[in-house]
Amino acid sequence: MFRLWAKIFKDNRMLKDTVIEDGSPDTRTHKVFRALDEVCCRFDLGKPIWLDATIHAFKRYDKARFYQDNFIESIDFDYLEIHVIEED
Helix, strand or coil: CEEEEEEEEECCEEEEEEEEEECCCCCHHHHHHHHHHHHHHHHCCCCCCCCHHHHHHHHHHCEEEECHHHCCCCCCCCEEEEEEEECC
16 A cells, blocks of 8 residues: 655644555556645645655655745645655
8 A cells, every 4th residue: 555645834833634545556656646636636736846856855755845936826835745654
């Protein structure tokens, strides 16, 4: 089972969080993108852009933060953090 935990932070406080589960036999990359799409749908956000720094952090730590620079529209929080908490 693949599980991704998404959290929205503002002023060092977590405002919202959700866990996305995916039991499909797809690749890890597809699972991450599908989970991020689901997070954006649940939180009513536009899809963030994966910048080089975001990709590097995610590859290294299985965790990434999406700041205002990652979004096209304005956001009313400091950052969205995603973290892979379980993999098959």
